[in-house]
Amino acid sequence: MGKTILIIDDERDLCLLLRRYFELNGYSVMLARCGRDGIERAGDGPDLILLDINMHDMDGIEVCRRIRDSVTCPILFLTARVEDRDKLAGFAAGGDDYIVKPFSIDELGARVEAHLRREERCGARPRRILLDGEFLIDYTARRVCFRGADITLTPKEYEIIELLSTHPGQLFGKERIFGLIWEPDSDAELSVITEHISRIRAKFASAGCKPYIGTVWGSGYRWEK
Numbered sequence: 001m002g003k004t005i006l007i008i009d010d011e012r013d014l015c016l017l018l019r020r021y022f023e024l025n026g027y028s029v030m031l032a033r034c035g036r037d038g039i040e041r042a043g044d045g046p047d048l049i050l051l052d053i054n055m056h057d058m059d060g061i062e063v064c065r066r067i068r069d070s071v072t073c074p075i076l077f078l079t080a081r082v083e084d085r086d087k088l089a090g091f092a093a094g095g096d097d098y099i100v101k102p103f104s105i106d107e108l109g110a111r112v113e114a115h116l117r118r119e120e121r122c123g124a125r126p127r128r129i130l131l132d133g134e135f136l137i138d139y140t141a142r143r144v145c146f147r148g149a150d151i152t153l154t155p156k157e158y159e160i161i162e163l164l165s166t167h168p169g170q171l172f173g174k175e176r177i178f179g180l181i182w183e184p185d186s187d188a189e190l191s192v193i194t195e196h197i198s199r200i201r202a203k204f205a206s207a208g209c210k211p212y213i214g215t216v217w218g219s220g221y222r223w224e225k
Contacts, residue, residue, distance in 0.1 A: 003116055004028040006046035008038030008063065009078065010055045018050065021105055022112075035063040042067040047119070048112060053079035053090065061093045068094035069152045072142070074115040078103075084189065091192045092199075094154040098187040114183055119155065129165065135209050137165055146209040156181060157200050160193075164213060164223040173220035197221060 005027050009015050012033070019029045030046060032038035035058025042049065049071070053060035064075055074096040079086070087098050096115065099108055128138040136145040142158055144151045153161070159181045164172060172180075174193045182188055201211045214224045 002026040002028055003047040004030060004045070005112065006030045006032065006038070006041055006044070006049045008032040008035065008041070008049065008055075008060070009052035010034055010057075011052070017105070018108075021109065025109060034058070035060065038063050039066055042071050046071075046073055048073050048116060049075045050108075050112075051075055051077055051095070053077055053086070061089055061095075064090070064093040064095055068154055072153065072155060072158070074119065074155050076111065076115065087187055087189065088191065088195070091188055092195050096154070096156055097183065100187065111183065111185075118159075131212070132210075135212070137161065139166075146204075146207045149207065151203050151207050153200070153203065154196075157196055157203075160196055161200060161213075164221060168223045168225045171216055171220050171222045177221070193221075 005022055007015055007018050007029060009018075010033050015031050015033065019031060022029050030041050030044065032041045035055050038049075038051065049067075051060045051063060055063075060077060060079070064077075068075070075094060076097040076099055077090045077095045078099050078101060079090075080101045090098060097111060099111065128136065128140065130136050134147045136143070138145070139162060142162075144153060144158065144161060160177060163177065163180060164170075174190045177193050178188070178190055182192075197213055200213060204211050212224055214222050216222065
């Protein structure tokens, strides 16, 4: 059975074009024509979300913020905004990629496939580790738990944790993390790494566990043994 894509966009013609394209390529497609409807449909378990930023009822970045704690699939923004502050706001809200309008539909299709392939590769790891007797990383289920309670993470946050925790003590610079986790043609800036690690640490602190990710100033980050 094909993967399911949720398209949240209030442009009717674009929604129909994208639905036709992805259905012809073997995907199941759900449509939401406004932000509030998108929040509701996100609960149906899509494998990937295409989210427009400029919608009439609710800004797409706000939609992303509202669903990100309960949705772990990749979220790709569709937008005409090209300023760095808009991109940073989108990544800080939990977005995984940024596609600027007008775009090539084949390029969009390639990015969607790349994100879904990455999800499948990461999901294939048949391992788990337990740290300090209470901090669990389950690489098969892509879950991080502390004292039995899940810590909700975005896909990129999880991938950073997976990368660092599977190489404990090894130093990773921002450029290397970016190259290993983000797509080569991503519009993200290196500062997105700092944003993501800050959010990971905040979530760890909220759960009551130690930070685990250490900073080597001027050099990068590492998983503390």
